Amino acid sequence: MTQRKLIIDCDPGVDDVLALLLALNTPTCSVALISLCFGNIGVTTSVRNVVATFKVLESERQYRTKHKLPLLPYHLHNSPDDNSTWPIVALGSTVPVSSRRTVGAEFFHGADGLGGVHECAPQFSPSETCILPFYYPKALAADQVITREQVIRDAKGYIPTPRPSWREILRILREEPEETITIVAIAPLSNIARAALEDPATFSRVKEVICMGGNIDIPGNMTPFAEFNFYADVDAAAIVLATTSRTPSSTLPPSTTAVATSFQGTTEDSEYSPVKLYLFPLDVTSRHRLRKQWFVRRCAGWLDKTSVTKVHPGESPLATWMTVWLSAAFGRMEHLVSFDGGSRDRAADHVDGINGAYIEMHDPLTMYFAIASDEERRMSFTVAEDMDIRLETIGQWTWGMCVLDRRGIAKRDPHDPRPARDDEGWLDNTMGNRVNLVVDGPGSHAFGMKLLDRVLGDLEGE
Template identity: 85%
Template sequence: MAQRKLIVDCDPGVDDVLALLLALNTPSCSVALISLCFGNIGVTTSVRNVVATFQVLESERQYRTLHKLPLLPYHLRNSPGDSSTWPTVALGSTFPVSSRRTVGAEFFHGADGLGGVHESAPQFSPSETCILPFRDPKTLSADQVITREQVIRDAKGYVPTCRPSWREILRILRQEAPNTVTIVAIAPLSNLARAALEDPATFSRVKEVVCMGGNITIPGNMTPFAEFNFYADVDAAAIVLATTSRNPGSTLPPSIAAAATSFRGPAGDDDDTEYVPVKFYLFPLDITTRHRLRHQWFVKCCAGWLDKTSVTNSHPGESPLATWMTVWLGGAFSRMEDLIMFEGGSRHAAADQADGVGGAYIEMHDPLTMYFAIASDEDRAKLFNVSENMDLRIETTGQWSWGMCVLDRRGIAKRDPHDPRPARDDEGWLDITKGNKVNLVVEGPGSLAFGMKLLERVLGDLEGCT
């Protein structure tokens, strides 16, 4: 089976890095691009987290080679001396498409996105000069250019570029055959929106977009009505969802209505374009909050890797990867435990009952989305339930409903445009040629099954991790 090519658009906080590790350690997938967006933290800060991830993976390779342990799938697929298989890493949007509001999630992820790991575990952290390869050398001093070249030579596992990530997205989509590249969008959708606006026909060559964002029937995590990624750039969310429509102009936000002329409609409807609607899968909070990684599961799976005095399955302790993950995941579990104590109530009690255990946990928003993107068609059908072609739209102007996901809940069937126009349908909710077509993921494998699969894939098959 051919490898699935991925573009991962992320804002690397805690669950983004878990999602990256999951993708990098999946043998059937090849990560072509890691595209960075503002969100949990700023893009320059997130660069350090991505570079640290690759440095830790290289340390893990050396550790496992020294102790004659099985290498991770990432190590088997990527030689430290062959950059041809390494993903490109590119910086993208530092602000929303509309520039109307900016947000961050440092309150949970920490100022560095990983709970202060660069201070508490500096042995795993790259120098701050790691940002230089992502800067245009024309903007740097002579000394910085020299340092930049050295950092590029020393890079292991990734290829940095100073081109903006939305142009890298378009480059890869042009380079690869149509319908072969999956975009995994686990950040605000600013980079994808900029790519779609710049070249809609090329953007529509994507096989599918698998996105974490929004909330349908449960409250948001930013406001009562809005989820973080969609709230962070509502116009970008509306633009990207509009790419699923046969008539994108029908759902584009008013603030960029002029862009409607760049979207022509399906191939064959207009001789001047090759644009076709994009296949889009959405993972809202409704499903991602129901998939949790429990602290005690993680501790159990890491025990053999972290105890210097014991050997588990002939594995000596102090794995660099397990040690590094323990630092920033431990911080995330602690912060979530504080939130649980602060919030109390039935939500956490229901989570404990569903998982069969209590205590701290983190919600697997981005890793669950990634798992769907890397799953085979058979596993998707077996483990996930999808409501197809939902006309989901984003509120971009409301005072209190900014970022809200809107569905028509009236139960009225859409109509052919040749039929008489229904009264009071100025927004085209009942016109079959208008509106978005979003595949809404509504059920998944569950916390325990997914949590154990995630840990096994990221760390390797450990004794007791079943």
């Protein structure tokens, strides 16, 4: 199977970290870059969560080696003494492309993005100086420069860079063969949009963009009409969707119309070509849940081969660490769904065949599609291809709303007469976006088990 090369753009809260662990523990893919964006939390806060992830993975390697447990796929393919396979980590956008509205999701993920894990389990948390390698030395004081060099030497599992992440995205796309890089976008799309605007021709070398965002036939999770990632930077989302169009100017937000000529891909000699984009809206991601019972049951399978008795998952650094922030997320989700009198819980319980706490797997499901083989994608997902999905960027109440033409009128070919009332090009086959909309997936239980199996690995030992 051909190895997938990934750029992961994220805002590491709870489900982002699960998605990262899923990708890092998939032997058939390599992570070239972890690009950080504002969103669930601020960029500088999210750095600590990413560094903590690699610190925990290294602790897990030592634990499994000591107890003669099978190593995780990540451990087998990433040596702590060889950085040739380590992903680069880069800071990106701290504000939206539009800078018109700013939001956060600390209300769910906690102030640190992981339910207070740095306070509750400090043994797994890096020092706050872990941020220093992400700044150029000239921006730091003399003592900070010395500390910065030491942090870089001590870094395990990742390579920090002070370059903006959208420039790292373009560098990788420029250096790697065309159509070999998959971008997994599970944050507000600010970094992706900045890369596309800065160098459209290079950006169009991407194999595919797999994006978590938007809502089609269900309410949003930020407003009645908008999902968080699209709402957080609506112009960026509109720009990224426009990269799928043969005529990007037809769907770019008014504030970016001036740069529309950069995206023109309608001529045969153009260096730019429309991007292939898969969209995972709330409609499908919210139907895929991770149940607390499944996680607790899975962790209970750990064995200490030195005593041949079952032990508390606290023996495993990874299980201990995950238990802290997943427990916080399970509890917060129970509070959030109580506003509708429990109907949301009952419907989910009926589908999953189990009750109790759960969290929705927005980012991990999107990541699973990215790392899956072509056959797995065909077997587990249903995709509606070439959908003209546009984004509302100026509405007072509909900011961030995904808009589709629901009239059921076929688009016309270029040589057909233009309809009298089609000023926005909804019926013109050369205009509008071309988004591959994911409408169904493997289901909660099947996906939940795959996720836990991949992230936690083999619990039985030799």
